[in-house]
Amino acid sequence: MGFMQDLTPATLDNNAIESAEDLSSIAFSFMASKALFTGLHVGIFSLLADGPKTAKELSEAADVPLNRIVTLTTALASVGLLSNTDDDKIKNSPAAQNFLSKTSKYDFGDYLRYQIDQQMYPFLLQLNAVMKGELSEDAIASYRHWMADEEQASVYSESQHAGSLGPGRTLARTVDLSHAKTLLDVGGGTGAMTISLCNEYENLEATIIDFPNVAEIGWGFVSEAGLIDRVRYIPGNAIEIQWPGNQDAILMSYLMSGVPGDDVEGLLTKGFEALAPGGKLMVHDFMVEENRRGPALAALWQLQHMAFTPDARSLSVGWLTEMGKTIGFEVETVDNLIPAMTKLVVFSKPA
Structure with missing residues (x-):
């Protein structure tokens, strides 16, 4: 009975999640980060630095098929990295414009693209084996x-x-x-x-x-x-x-x-x-x-x-x-x- 009392809402941590939606957000957040890295890889944020573009214009500038650009930019917009103008063009969010475009003074896109995506991201695949002590030397x-x-x-x-x-x-x-x-x-x-x-x-x-x-x-x-x-x-x-x-x-x-x-x-x-x-x-x-x-x-x-x-x-x-x-x-x-x-x-x- 005392154990159950310890789990009452009044004693739960402020950041303890409660819904399936919150749980899914954590479980699938790797998809959002990979979308960000891919956007950097094909140059989306730098291509939009000089102003909004249509999906077709962006496809031609990036030399990536239109259907792939549409799917990627939709995903990036869904997590707030891109948005749409009133005439349905695609533009950078303020954060993407300030920190992910090669034209920005504060750009750290290469840090995310190379170190985080190419090196740190794959290392996490070792984590299960690390916890069990099963990773080879x-x-x-x-x-x-x-x-x-x-x-x-x-x-x-x-x-x-x-x-x-x-x-x-x-x-x-x-x-x-x-x-x-x-x-x-x-x-x-x-x-x-x-x-x-x-x-x-x-x-x-x-x-x-x-x-x-x-x-x-x-x-x-x-x-x-x-x-x-x-x-x-x-x-x-x-x-x-x-x-x-x-x-x-x-x-x-x-x-x-x-x-x-x-x-x-x-x-x-x-x-x-x-x-x-x-x-x-x-x-x-x-x-x-x-x-x-x-x-x-x-x-x-x-x-x-x-x-x-x-x-x-x-x-x-x-x-x-x-x-x-x-x-x-x-x-x-x-x-x-x-x-x-x-x-x-x-x-x-x-x-």
Whole structure:
């Protein structure tokens, strides 16, 4: 009887679903995401960037048969990515126009098209086997093995760069590094976050640690940004190699959710040891609340990472901050960086 009382409406979670329609929405949502990826693949959103088109005009511009364009654009309209004008032409939604068109300053379509569709999406097919411990060792594509593949490293890194530029600019506005002269970006990929921070703080010099294939790609972005005199790479596995010490600031972005859970404490410890007294450690990642009820996107990304790193840890804000304090850090701030998806925890090393 007590068990039944625990399930009364008054005690149900606010986001607990109740209807078959809600359940179906979750079950079939992969169809909507695949429609989005396909729209990017055939260039729908970029083709509509200069104004509405008829289905026939869009078919000719995309070089895709009319019936396929009609079916795809209908699906995209049904989920709000496209809409129709009064004269029955097809146009981008505001979000598609601002973020999915190659003509937009804030376009991150390549990140979705290449990294999410071509790499992350297929990895979820491994999840059932991961849960049962039935996935072969060869199929476990941890970052260590994944980034050793030159082609995969290129696809992942270049698309990730596009997806990290916006959060990098937000980070630069959020954390005050005006007194910092040195930055260590651990697992910094192609340097999108570092580039944003160096652009904001002209006295900052940075070191990025990442796998050799990633470092080679990242160096091109650093050169393009005109920062070759202020940024250097140390190629290697951040978990294993020696870090430079006496750093004023250290950044770990999307790092802890992509490594085996047993390595997280070690990364925090190495960060503490590499910081100068008074230095800041910035941890940006997918983190859930301590009650483990969300945010949904953070929780789903953690599940995604587990599909190729089975021993990854589901990070919570409370656990991370308590672990940091145990190591010797003080917690400066905890805030959202990408709303409803990622959080930023800023630690400081006592002076």
